[in-house]
Amino acid sequence: xxxxxxxxxxxxxxxxxxxxxxxxVFLEMNTVEGRMGIYKNHIPLTSVLAPGIVRIxxxxxxxKAAVHAGFVEILQDKVTMLAExxxxxxxxxxxxxxxxxxxxxxxxxxxxxxxDMARAELALRKSLVRINLANQ
Amino acid sequence: xxxxxDIKRRKTSIQSTQQITxxxxxxxxxxxxxxxxxAEESKPYFNHMYETVSSMLGxxxxxxxxxxxxxxxxxxxxxxxxxxxxxxxxxxxNISKLIMxxxxxxxxxxxxxxxxxxxxxxxxxxxxxxxxxxxxxxxxQYSDAKTICDTIIQSFAAGExxxxxxxxxxxxxxxxxxxxLIKLLPVEIEPKKKDSSEKSVPMNYxxxxxxxxxxxxxxxxxxxxxxxxxxxxxxxxxxxxxxxxSATSNAEAMIDDLSLKYNRARQGSITQELTEIIAGAExxx
Numbered sequence: 559x560x561x562x563x564x565x566x567x568x569x570x571x572x573x574x575x576x577x578x579x580x581x582x583v584f585l586e587m588n589t590v591e592g593r594m595g596i597y598k599n600h601i602p603l604t605s606v607l608a609p610g611i612v613r614i615x616x617x618x619x620x621x622k623a624a625v626h627a628g629f630v631e632i633l634q635d636k637v638t639m640l641a642e643x644x645x646x647x648x649x650x651x652x653x654x655x656x657x658x659x660x661x662x663x664x665x666x667x668x669x670x671x672x673x674d675m676a677r678a679e680l681a682l683r684k685s686l687v688r689i690n691l692a693n694q
Numbered sequence: 695x696x697x698x699x700d701i702k703r704r705k706t707s708i709q710s711t712q713q714i715t716x717x718x719x720x721x722x723x724x725x726x727x728x729x730x731x732x733a734e735e736s737k738p739y740f741n742h743m744y745e746t747v748s749s750m751l752g753x754x755x756x757x758x759x760x761x762x763x764x765x766x767x768x769x770x771x772x773x774x775x776x777x778x779x780x781x782x783x784x785x786x787x788n789i790s791k792l793i794m795x796x797x798x799x800x801x802x803x804x805x806x807x808x809x810x811x812x813x814x815x816x817x818x819x820x821x822x823x824x825x826x827x828x829x830x831x832x833x834x835q836y837s838d839a840k841t842i843c844d845t846i847i848q849s850f851a852a853g854e855x856x857x858x859x860x861x862x863x864x865x866x867x868x869x870x871x872x873x874x875l876i877k878l879l880p881v882e883i884e885p886k887k888k889d890s891s892e893k894s895v896p897m898n899y900x901x902x903x904x905x906x907x908x909x910x911x912x913x914x915x916x917x918x919x920x921x922x923x924x925x926x927x928x929x930x931x932x933x934x935x936x937x938x939x940s941a942t943s944n945a946e947a948m949i950d951d952l953s954l955k956y957n958r959a960r961q962g963s964i965t966q967e968l969t970e971i972i973a974g975a976e977x978x979x
Contacts, residue, residue: 590901591901603898604898605899640746640913
């Protein structure tokens with residue numbers, strides 16, 4: 559068992575580009591049901607992603623990316639993520655994310671109507687994910 | 695017979711038109727390259743999306759979901775993707791024609807316009823244009839596609855519309871583009887046939903299937919719409935490139951013709967002058 563290949567294929571695809579393809583031994587992500595870690599031979603599962611940091615543990619090291627919204631299809635030897643937005647830490651504009659956070663926070667404090675609240679909360683979560691990742 | 699001056703004036707005017715069409719052709723060639731790369735880059739996302747949705751539907755046959763069965767309303771929403779600029783051959787009129795000939799009665803159709811050309815034409819023909827998102831087509835972004843789809847899906851969920859269609863121009867290659875009308879909602883995907891050779895492991899859904907469908911179908915539609923937008927932009931530039939190419943070569947042919955006429959007229963006038971001089975000289979001697 560020890561020599562067995564533990565890696566599985568990972569694909570992260572965005573609407574405008576193929577964000578990442580490679581092999582990983584462990585994958586961590588945030589879904590609407592909570593955080594989730596995946597090793598090889600996971601049961602087939604389709605889940606909806608929530609804004610969060612995706613950690614891809616490759617044989618040589620770890621990569622992190624911010625992924626907002628989308629869904630993931632997990633098969634035994636392959637994981638496909640269809641992400642609406644995905645960014646590497648170096649692509650994040652920290653100033654913009656902080657501005658977005660402040661805007662979302664002030665909007666939540668105002669408490670206007672319901673749809674606005676849900677949107678503001680989502681925006682806040684997204685900006686926090688970005689800020690977290692960029693500061694790591 | 696036209697005088698030399700008239701012919702010359704005409705020729706210069708056509709020459710300057712030719713310069714414009716030539717420049718426009720070059721510009722759209724460059725834009726086409728860019729748009730084509732974008733369209734190709736957005737393909738994998740859509741293909742995966744399609745696969746996932748069709749396998750989801752294949753594995754969950756007895757699901758009844760409003761997204762799959764359609765609404766009760768007779769109203770049909772059509773999202774029309776055209777361009778904001780003209781001079782692109784039949785690009786815009788093909789989309790408009792497609793909607794005119796779709797067999798839907800005018801009263802039942804609600805237009806969501808992307809692109810001013812289609813909007814103006816259809817509202818002129820008496821169609822009801824509900825929303826106008828023409829700015830988006832200048833550089834389509836996924837976030838724009840999402841906003842538009844969310845609005846339309848909301849009206850679908852509220853029962854204002856029963857079916858959603860999308861009219862766009864699919865890009866086959868540089869010289870051939872085809873206007874297409876496809877149905878977005880209710881979703882009509884051939885559920886993936888279960889492959890007997892493949893050992894079928896049941897797919898699990900988290901949250902449950904109903905909720906997962908609720909979230910994934912709008913994403914599927916958005917990806918379809920986004921793909922259609924980038925493809926339409928490629929088609930627009932392809933169509934314009936072709937139109938400008940033929941305009942340039944038509945101008946070339948006209949210039950050739952006029953040059954010939956000009957030279958004939960010039961020669962005619964020289965001959966006439968000569969005969970007059972000779973006749974004058976003979977009269978004196």
